Amino acid sequence: MTSRGPEKMTELTIGVDISKRRLDAACYTSGRQERFANDAAGLKALRRWIGPGRLVARLVYEATGRYHAGLEAAFAGWPLVKVNPLRARRFAEACGTRAKTDAVDARMLARMGAQLALPPDPPASPGARELQALQTARAGLVGDRIALIQRADQARLPLLRRLAARALRLVEAQLAEVEAAIAARIAADRALARRQEILLSIPCVGQHLSATLVVEMPELGAASAKEIAALAGVAPLTRQSGQWTGKARISGGRGDLRRALYMPALNAIRYHPDMRRLYERLTAAGKPAKVAIVAVMRKLLVLANALVAQDRLWEPRPA
Numbered sequence: 413m414t415s416r417g418p419e420k421m422t423e424l425t426i427g428v429d430i431s432k433r434r435l436d437a438a439c440y441t442s443g444r445q446e447r448f449a450n451d452a453a454g455l456k457a458l459r460r461w462i463g464p465g466r467l468v469a470r471l472v473y474e475a476t477g478r479y480h481a482g483l484e485a486a487f488a489g490w491p492l493v494k495v496n497p498l499r500a501r502r503f504a505e506a507c508g509t510r511a512k513t514d515a516v517d518a519r520m521l522a523r524m525g526a527q528l529a530l531p532p533d534p535p536a537s538p539g540a541r542e543l544q545a546l547q548t549a550r551a552g553l554v555g556d557r558i559a560l561i562q563r564a565d566q567a568r569l570p571l572l573r574r575l576a577a578r579a580l581r582l583v584e585a586q587l588a589e590v591e592a593a594i595a596a597r598i599a600a601d602r603a604l605a606r607r608q609e610i611l612l613s614i615p616c617v618g619q620h621l622s623a624t625l626v627v628e629m630p631e632l633g634a635a636s637a638k639e640i641a642a643l644a645g646v647a648p649l650t651r652q653s654g655q656w657t658g659k660a661r662i663s664g665g666r667g668d669l670r671r672a673l674y675m676p677a678l679n680a681i682r683y684h685p686d687m688r689r690l691y692e693r694l695t696a697a698g699k700p701a702k703v704a705i706v707a708v709m710r711k712l713l714v715l716a717n718a719l720v721a722q723d724r725l726w727e728p729r730p731a
Contacts, residue, residue, distance in 0.1 A: 423469035426462055427522030429514045430476045436514040440522035445515060455486040465490050470532055472525035474500055481545055491532035493525055546594045547627040551668050553587040594623050611716055613725035616680040624672040633720030640717045644669050646710040673709040680708055
């Protein structure tokens, strides 16, 4: 029989596996499991099944893009713990669980939350949830735009090229509308507007990256440089066992943020002297170009974290 650990009966840990159409829930303390629809009625039923929120120590779920938004809204004010899917999978493997079903995943999320005593995430305000929803929509539209550009390039029939071009214009209009809504919400919040002002003062950080940092990384300025790099997935992880040492690799983290950092890092290598020196030093030492680019991405992020923590704009070093 699996040990339940030190968790008290009055401090329940609930794991919820989220998919497009359903929610699989498991209670670590009692071992109960149930399945619900991922809609308004299903979320209400899930709340009834869990019971009083004051008895819940944590409700653990994986980041699943737009599919977890409903759960976050329905359980606003509860002790929510959003975990990286890769971290959850590694925990399951460490426990010897190779099967992967929705019910198994819910049990493992509950077990992970209880045994690691995962702390609840800071509560998100309604405005923060709206910004996150807009940012998720933006990422989807960017993906649609890339797919339509590729479709237009590959189309041979004039009709198909016209249809792809028409759809692309619609997606670009929607993308502009979403980006304007993100900018307006940030501008309306004094703290977020100040944070974006600081980020925009950094050379090679533009509107897209600054907005992505504001929305995707609320920890900016409140965490250490090491923690921030790990959250973004730009901290190389050491791989060593006995006499064997493998190549350090980046893993996990927030993919949208990492992608948003890539192009600014390339621009920084061209136009920012400190970033260019870092890149050239690493490549001269034999590091692959992509490793050096990730190092520049990390340096940009660490710089942003330090400036936000100090509440000051970037200034060039005296000559």
